[in-house]
Amino acid sequence: xxxxxxxxxxxxxxxxxxxxxxxxxxxxxxxxxxxxxxxxxxxxxxxxxxxxxxxxxxxxxxxxxxxxxxxxxxxxxxxxxxxxxxxxxxxxxxxxxxxxxxxxxxxxxxxxxxxxxxxxxxxxxxxxxxxxxxxxxxxxxxxxxxxxxxxxxxxxxxxxxxxxxxxxxxxxxxxxxxxxxxxxxxxxxxxxxxxxxxxxxxxxxxxxxxxxxxxxxxxxxxxxxxxxxxxxxxxxxxxxxxxxxxxxxxxxxxxxxxxxxxxxxxxxxxxxxxxxxxxxxxxxxxxxxxxxxx
Amino acid sequence: xxxxxxxxxxxxxxxxxxxxxxxxxxxxxxxxxxxxxxxxxxxxxxxxxxxxxxxxxxxxxxxxxxxxxxxxxxxxxxxxxxxxxxxxxxxxxxxxxxxxxxxxxxxxxxxxxxxxxxxxxxxxxxxxxxxxxxxxxxxxxxxxxxxxxxxxxxxxxxxxxxxxxxxxxxxxxxxxxxxxxxxxxxxxxxxxxxxxxxxxxxxxxxxxxxxxxxxxxxxxxxxxxxxxxxxxxxxxxxxxxxxxxxxxxxxxxxxxxxxxxxxxxxxxxxxxxxxxxxxxxxxx
Numbered sequence: 001x002x003x004x005x006x007x008x009x010x011x012x013x014x015x016x017x018x019x020x021x022x023x024x025x026x027x028x029x030x031x032x033x034x035x036x037x038x039x040x041x042x043x044x045x046x047x048x049x050x051x052x053x054x055x056x057x058x059x060x061x062x063x064x065x066x067x068x069x070x071x072x073x074x075x076x077x078x079x080x081x082x083x084x085x086x087x088x089x090x091x092x093x094x095x096x097x098x099x100x101x102x103x104x105x106x107x108x109x110x111x112x113x114x115x116x117x118x119x120x121x122x123x124x125x126x127x128x129x130x131x132x133x134x135x136x137x138x139x140x141x142x143x144x145x146x147x148x149x150x151x152x153x154x155x156x157x158x159x160x161x162x163x164x165x166x167x168x169x170x171x172x173x174x175x176x177x178x179x180x181x182x183x184x185x186x187x188x189x190x191x192x193x194x195x196x197x198x199x200x201x202x203x204x205x206x207x208x209x210x211x212x213x214x215x216x217x218x219x220x221x222x223x224x225x226x227x228x229x230x231x232x233x234x235x236x237x238x239x240x241x242x243x244x245x246x247x248x249x250x251x252x253x254x255x256x257x258x259x260x261x262x263x264x265x266x267x268x269x270x271x272x273x274x275x276x277x278x279x280x281x282x283x284x285x286x287x288x289x290x291x292x293x294x
Numbered sequence: 295x296x297x298x299x300x301x302x303x304x305x306x307x308x309x310x311x312x313x314x315x316x317x318x319x320x321x322x323x324x325x326x327x328x329x330x331x332x333x334x335x336x337x338x339x340x341x342x343x344x345x346x347x348x349x350x351x352x353x354x355x356x357x358x359x360x361x362x363x364x365x366x367x368x369x370x371x372x373x374x375x376x377x378x379x380x381x382x383x384x385x386x387x388x389x390x391x392x393x394x395x396x397x398x399x400x401x402x403x404x405x406x407x408x409x410x411x412x413x414x415x416x417x418x419x420x421x422x423x424x425x426x427x428x429x430x431x432x433x434x435x436x437x438x439x440x441x442x443x444x445x446x447x448x449x450x451x452x453x454x455x456x457x458x459x460x461x462x463x464x465x466x467x468x469x470x471x472x473x474x475x476x477x478x479x480x481x482x483x484x485x486x487x488x489x490x491x492x493x494x495x496x497x498x499x500x501x502x503x504x505x506x507x508x509x510x511x512x513x514x515x516x517x518x519x520x521x522x523x524x525x526x527x528x529x530x531x532x533x534x535x536x537x538x539x540x541x542x543x544x545x546x547x548x549x550x551x552x553x554x555x556x557x558x559x560x561x562x563x564x565x566x567x568x569x570x571x572x573x574x575x576x577x578x
Binding site: 187206 | 368391393397399402403412416444446447464
């Protein structure tokens, strides 16, 4: 509005359009900023990986213990072309991904249900709360040993361990999410005649969803950790088994290669979760820090 | 229950049903603090709001005004005394009540339309019908064309309009308003007050309106109740005999009768405010 009247008063004096000029300058500035960010990223990657390669070639760092990028690449190629002692890499990756995925689902499901239940029931949360805190302080990864002793070397104990790790992350977030529900909103729908079920469906769950979804990012990482650690503890197939085998044969390059593979899987899963987040939380106001000042 | 607001012809305001009379008698509410002590929020409050009357409650901060509303709505149960709506004792949530808060209690994850639709949906109205009704109400509060926006995309005044449409869509017998315009700037506040009066004159629910703003109370109400500082009880009740419809609330402020009433009520309120301030200043 102001720029419009501004240019009107100066009609005929100057043919400049300040609005579009400012827009152009802003666009150039933004492009320059993103270019500099990408240059920085590439430089960082080259410095780390290149330095690693250089140091190990020169012998300042022993590649027998710490591996070498070029040899990690070779191991990766070997894993995908020749496979492993336990079948093809795809087979093993499939098993691990399956364990992590089902563990993630199970843990999230139970975490959300219990979190919402305890979050909305003060008495229950007061009774169960301390025990959950105690269990949370136990190093749960050790449960993997018990699960393997109890359920054998199959897929199930891995799913269970992944689920246990995921559960606590999701549970605490769901619990907190329910606690943060705007009480005015609850009072409002109750006055309008909502049943407890309707309050949960229309207010509590959508409101806790922000918290729950935020926890899923971390939770998937935990699911992968759970599956891998359980495999290292004892398995017949899986990336964890390949890792523990490589450890036994003093082969750090294969361990690193497995790490790369898992990282790719996790990033993929992360992007799916991001998609879900955008879908479910599209009502949220845009993050202020995202809109950079021009 | 009739949920479709029937368009009413202009003329004398409709006579509200007797089911909307609110009788609060001897109402006392004590809360248990986490330490196990009891805290009396309101003591022996007795107020009557006739059906279709606009009643304001004014009092110093923390005198239990909101507590009184919570008892009327049935969200809380009184420790002593009773609330009757339309002659029936309030037990559990009162039927046909709508709430409006200072913080706009809108669903941030629902569109404007979705927010306004909530009332009929919770009553079990079919979705299509609820949508039509909500569209109609958005038009009535001047928000046609904003149906698909989310609350965070609206200004404070627009959010208030949405809240107002959401509160009135079920054609409530009773409208409970807890400082609804407290957070608005002065101009928006005046606009919203006029808007509220207009809609109230069409629907004529009984209104219990909490405010700190004495001008607002006098300009809008038929009856102003002054409450004492904590524990709250009724100090004075003033009937406001300014003619209806009131017209523009900004203009009515300059009328002689308004100033006279406002002056008298302020005399009564002043002591309480000073006392409440002295207590809070002493505690700080």
